[in-house]
Amino acid sequence: MDESRPTPATPPAVLADHAERMEKLLDRLLSPQTLCDEIARPERLRAAMAHGLLGGGKRLRPFLVEQSAALFHANTDAVLRVGAALECVHCYSLIHDDLPAMDDDDLRRGRPTVHRAFDEATAILAGDALLTLAFDIVSSDETDLPPTRKLALVAGLSRAAGIGGMVGGQMRDLEAEKTDRPLAIRDIEMLQSMKTGALLRYACEAGAIAAGASGDERARLRRFGEIVGLSFQLADDLLDLTSDTATTGKATGKDAAANKATLPSLHGIDWTTARLRDLVVEATDLLDPFGSKADILVQTARYIAFRDR
Template sequence: MTRNPTLIVAPPALADHAARLGNLLDGLLSARTLPGEIERPERLRAAMAHGVLGGGKRLRPFLVEESAALFGATGAAILRVGAALELIHCYSLVHDDLPAMDDDDLRRGQPTVHRAFDEATAILAGDALLTLAFDLMTSEETDLPADRKLALAGGLARASGIGGMVGGQMRDLEAESAPRPLSASDVETLQSMKTGALLRYACEAGAIAAGASTDEQSRLRRIGEILGLAFQLADDLLDITSTPETAGKATGKDADANKATLPSLNGTDWTRQRLEQLVEEATGLLSPFGDKAETLVQTARFIAFRDR
């Protein structure tokens, strides 16, 4: 298959979704206190907003919404589930950018939270975003049956915790001082945790929120796994081929740190071919949903072949 340059175009629905999600997140991060809260320190609130409202593709909540739509579920509750996932993702970026982690100065084309504020405030902002995510997921305003909310909250905890995203970040830190370079299998496991776990959860969460069957949830979970691998492969490829101006963040850091990635181990041609295969696999798994899956098919292509 020959790569088509038009495949990097974002699905038209993504911009509308990002705007709706942005409005919801802006309200959640306002100065207004919620019942049970005492006050919201302004510097902390501003740091949280800086880490969340400064742009971004909003792919994870978009995947929640589009996965739920496969089963006819739409509305405010689905958007709130996606917003909870986005808060987790943004908290992880705030913490990953810290000097003790990846030590980045730029995120989404603007200073990272610890640069715009300070390290202590960035740590607390991440902590607060993490807890706000579960507040949002379990609140009465997220109008879903209690058993679905319980499954969603439990799934999010496991995808983001020791056996998922946070565990993957630990493996990434360990790799920096490992006595031998990571194998391709090691790298894939690490990335399936650090990046892939939340993308896998995003698709599965849409099915859970919609009340889909166990088999349907498993299908969407597999689609999420594929998209997670494609996202990381594309991200690592961009680190090699893109510029900071295009990417909106530092590039070339993996090579500078002598960090093993699948593109560095297998080459850029292998990576592009593997991305084609992953898109084909995701498309095949979505085929039973017919036209309802067209946006997700477009999203798979965008994830794999984006230019930033």
Template structure:
């Protein structure tokens, strides 16, 4: 199954890259630099885990591939916007992303801010387009779900909580870190799974199972990220490591220690897999994906 997952991830990444290349063409005139920065952020490789999740869930419900790819591209656009803004000097102040200079280093801070803003709104433009789904109620639900996951009650709220945590004088507990990461990282991962189910007009039972899967996998993913920050190498991760400890940042690893954090990630992975039981062998790649997120080196 490892070989099958690697092949599926590679194909999905290539197809998403082609989709983004098509829907984000170069521009001319004063906005040309903005379009170049947007393309730089989106066409720089990466795992494409979130769009892969959308595509794999969509296939469970026989969604038309062209519809699934548009929704997946929208989610990746919003994810890329979040990376641009996270890397800014006012946030995490990173110089490297996916093995390349971050957008504000390759261009400038103002262009990076605008590129992030443009990718955020472009994601919703894609979802609202009729080519994403013929049923306007489906498109509306996609927009609402992703807006909730991306905004003050999801990813952006989680980033604010993360910034506040860095300035906090007291030690954060496991509950607080879990809530923070559910918002900052987990919300968009869960929305990616939900998007595939929404496109397929899945039953309430199926959607609940998939949300549970994505929720547990999202937390395991973040724990794996925390472990990579301690144990990873820049050559493999494509970004700076050791940042969290240097900044005195509270993480799953700093609270639980390496071994307990690794054990928790494994427990969450098995919980995530159990949520998929109702889908049988059709969800084999989703099962493999859950195990991949805690074994990855980048």
């Protein structure tokens, strides 16, 4: 990357601006008012969905959708809605992951998890409803994109979130906790590329899809998303080793307590830090053809790799 390029606004500041706009849209999408063909919106369910969706989070995945689409000057309102759909999927997964049958967490974003604030059955239904809402948002007439792009976005989100992506990764994670044999490094990498990486990869490609980018441009952003996904998980696992609950807003040290193998626990902090640096370089090189338009994405890759929460 050309080091003479101007330095953009720091990612936390840009993320905060985007998060505020995303919060307002998500709040509108969870309005008590029913939509066409809906019968009623039970208030307790809506409140549980709001607890899991609103009031916190970096909104990183929709931010990546927006910034990837910005490379091609896409329809910003439509792109924001695509990002909102992706955030609904992400937050549904957090609600379900926190359940006693899975990760059994009491704290998320510094607040009680949904099943603690409400109850387990309501938390399950809130997650189900958020997942369904995501596809409603993308397919809605209000998401002003050509039908072929909407179809590609729905297909991509389905596969990133489903058996071959995030949900499949969670299944592998649960299986790994029940085996006495430590996972091989390649198995850890595959698990993480599914559970965490699939939605981040989709976020970067979704912006290109929404913008009608070329196949080569989509592939470049897809690979960028894969790198971001790996960086995110490495940084997350590193924080689990080195940070505390007050900083991250969620429980730390759980991987070690569960004897769960991660790449940082196997290779150490120095290896992980060096690997994160290499990934940032690769991500930067991938975006070089986009010139200065990609500066915020480059800065975001660095932020993801070396964040403190």
